Amino acid sequence: MDNNILIKTEGLSKIYQMESAQVIALKDINLEIKHNEYVAIMGPSGSGKTTLMSILGCLDTPSSGSFYLDGVDVSSLDDNQLAEIRNKKIGFVFQTFNLLPRANCIKNVELPLIYSGVAKEERYGKAVKALEDVGLGDRMTHKPTELSGGQRQRVAVARALVNNPSLIFADEPTGNLDTKTGEEIMKLFAELWKKGNSIILVTHEEDIARHAHRIIKLRDGVVIDDFRNPNPVIA
Amino acid sequence: MIKIFEIREAFKQALDSIKVNRMRSFLASLGVVIGISFVLLMGWVLSGLDKAMSDSFKMMGVDVMYVDKHDWSGGKSWNEVRNRPNITLQQANKLIESLQSVELAVPVARRWQAEIKYGPNKYQGITAQGTYYQFGYTPGGSIEFGRFFSENEDQYSSNVVCLGWKVYETMFPKGDAIGKTIKIEGHNFLVIGVLKKQGTTFFDFIDNIVYMPLSTFLKTFGKFRRTFSIAVKAGSEENLDNARAEVEGKMRIIRNLQPGEENDFSINESKAFEDQVKIIRTVVWSVGIGMTLLSFVVGIIGIINVMFVSIFERTREIGIRKALGAKKRTILLQIVFEAMLLSLLGAIISFFFTSFIAYITGTIIIEYVPQVEFLSPFMPYDLLIIASIISIFVGIFAGLVPAIRASNFDPVIALRYE
Numbered sequence A: 001m002d003n004n005i006l007i008k009t010e011g012l013s014k015i016y017q018m019e020s021a022q023v024i025a026l027k028d029i030n031l032e033i034k035h036n037e038y039v040a041i042m043g044p045s046g047s048g049k050t051t052l053m054s055i056l057g058c059l060d061t062p063s064s065g066s067f068y069l070d071g072v073d074v075s076s077l078d079d080n081q082l083a084e085i086r087n088k089k090i091g092f093v094f095q096t097f098n099l100l101p102r103a104n105c106i107k108n109v110e111l112p113l114i115y116s117g118v119a120k121e122e123r124y125g126k127a128v129k130a131l132e133d134v135g136l137g138d139r140m141t142h143k144p145t146e147l148s149g150g151q152r153q154r155v156a157v158a159r160a161l162v163n164n165p166s167l168i169f170a171d172e173p174t175g176n177l178d179t180k181t182g183e184e185i186m187k188l189f190a191e192l193w194k195k196g197n198s199i200i201l202v203t204h205e206e207d208i209a210r211h212a213h214r215i216i217k218l219r220d221g222v223v224i225d226d227f228r229n230p231n232p233v234i235a
Numbered sequence B: 001m002i003k004i005f006e007i008r009e010a011f012k013q014a015l016d017s018i019k020v021n022r023m024r025s026f027l028a029s030l031g032v033v034i035g036i037s038f039v040l041l042m043g044w045v046l047s048g049l050d051k052a053m054s055d056s057f058k059m060m061g062v063d064v065m066y067v068d069k070h071d072w073s074g075g076k077s078w079n080e081v082r083n084r085p086n087i088t089l090q091q092a093n094k095l096i097e098s099l100q101s102v103e104l105a106v107p108v109a110r111r112w113q114a115e116i117k118y119g120p121n122k123y124q125g126i127t128a129q130g131t132y133y134q135f136g137y138t139p140g141g142s143i144e145f146g147r148f149f150s151e152n153e154d155q156y157s158s159n160v161v162c163l164g165w166k167v168y169e170t171m172f173p174k175g176d177a178i179g180k181t182i183k184i185e186g187h188n189f190l191v192i193g194v195l196k197k198q199g200t201t202f203f204d205f206i207d208n209i210v211y212m213p214l215s216t217f218l219k220t221f222g223k224f225r226r227t228f229s230i231a232v233k234a235g236s237e238e239n240l241d242n243a244r245a246e247v248e249g250k251m252r253i254i255r256n257l258q259p260g261e262e263n264d265f266s267i268n269e270s271k272a273f274e275d276q277v278k279i280i281r282t283v284v285w286s287v288g289i290g291m292t293l294l295s296f297v298v299g300i301i302g303i304i305n306v307m308f309v310s311i312f313e314r315t316r317e318i319g320i321r322k323a324l325g326a327k328k329r330t331i332l333l334q335i336v337f338e339a340m341l342l343s344l345l346g347a348i349i350s351f352f353f354t355s356f357i358a359y360i361t362g363t364i365i366i367e368y369v370p371q372v373e374f375l376s377p378f379m380p381y382d383l384l385i386i387a388s389i390i391s392i393f394v395g396i397f398a399g400l401v402p403a404i405r406a407s408n409f410d411p412v413i414a415l416r417y418e
């Protein structure tokens, strides 16, 4: 297998079994994403974007088909191994930020490090550095409720990159932000990409998707388009 | 394999989570507070009871026994005891003269349910005892004020009396007893001494007593058809068995018993009260254990309930933690620790709560209900340790099911927006 391939799926599908009916959220997805790609997954609401991201992000398992991450067959891994992959290789940025409301910024950013057993001082140093990197060096001890939406999403970005993952998933990261703040967050992603990270961005907004270098379009759980963005927006 | 840091971090996360949800934490531990409070209060009462008992024994003298027609332990049937022949003064004196291994032996005559008057005050139900002046050398005859009666007063049948502590307290609340003349069953007596307080709480009937010279007693209340008992002081606790054996052997001879015949007298020791106390203990225990078990069930259900509410309230938080790399066991440990800490918190609250009750009881309530004097105004510290250990197990037990449930939450939750 090509060493440069980060993600490879073959015949991936996801079926949600409801009481009365079943929802086919993803159908026969075949994808290859290389290291250090900047990909946007687009599609209307309900097209399966989040479902795809949850499988690629090792949060969920497919109903059928196979998924290789860094050459490893993810379906062969157990819960603990998946948790370790999420912890070390993947960073998540969510639409609703998903910060722990009662913990301050430092504690929120430290969380992935806690779960990988980084010692206290090192952990603190890394969290401070990550917060400084997203421009929140002066907000360390604030709680999420004391921050604006844009600041909260920066904390989330800091948390996503604090453990040096190679792959960052962002599900509608600007969905709850105004345009200007959204642009600032997009700038952070561009920087991360320049540093060599792979970024998979889920969005339904054209403006946001244009930052990516490759765009994959979904509809009703099927890939309907997959193309290179000839001139990505430089944030 | 689970690592030390995981345990430590789970513990810290649990602590954080309890700290940020103060009110919920308090409510969760309330059931345990009730349960542990019962355990503590019960232990408190029992330890007070034990102490009251051993104090009373010490005061009466652990090496003292009474040879008597009656059996104090209540182990003999009433009929059997009633049909025993009286112990005559001659028999008593014969025993006293023949005993060799004991420090002291004196005859005692009793009149139950006597009435005392002083001025307009009447006090009923006291025991009037007549004995020799040597009784003043036993712990039971030790004096608080004044003096015990003398050999002379014994010889001349003087109408002098020493009051037991409770009689003194009741009749002379102002404390001016010595030198006063009181009436016992209509006869005048000069108060010459007050005995040290001996009984505590349940045993204070011991202090419901007056002592007078035996000759005075017989002159006043008559000497016929009377049974005597003999107070025997062994000298030391070690000599007790020895002394008992001698007393029994000599008494059997004096009473003309054939080998194989049952004793027609009892040798009563202060330990006989232990049986009485055992009954009280058993009552306290069975009520206490019942209440405790009940309240623990309530406490455990309370914690399980609050933990369930709490984990469902934090479904998203737990999902996020898992998305960020928390393993099942990480979450499991965190929730179990939370329940354990809540329960421990309950134990600590109950320790303060019951300590407060103990203190109030020992300082304020005692003024109105003197019977509570046997209770210590402080909660014994070893009970805190016991309570903490119990609460830790209760917490772990109660936290297990919610913890397993929470650890199985799906990390995908983190991606779902309501």
Ligand SMILES: Nc1ncnc2c1ncn2[C@@H]1O[C@H](COP(=O)(O)OP(=O)(O)O)[C@@H](O)[C@H]1O
Pocket (backbone or CB within 6 Å): A016, A017, A018, A023, A024, A025, A043, A044, A045, A046, A047, A048, A049, A050, A051, A052
């Ligand atoms: N847990 C679930 N149970 C049942 N159906 C689901 C579940 N999650 C998503 N779906 C369905 O799967 C389809 C794809 O959903 P989703 O991946 O969230 O789409 P998108 O993120 O593009 O809006 C939708 O029809 C949605 O209703």
Ligand SMILES: [Mg+2]
Pocket (backbone or CB within 6 Å): A049, A050, A051
């Ligand atoms: Mg979605």
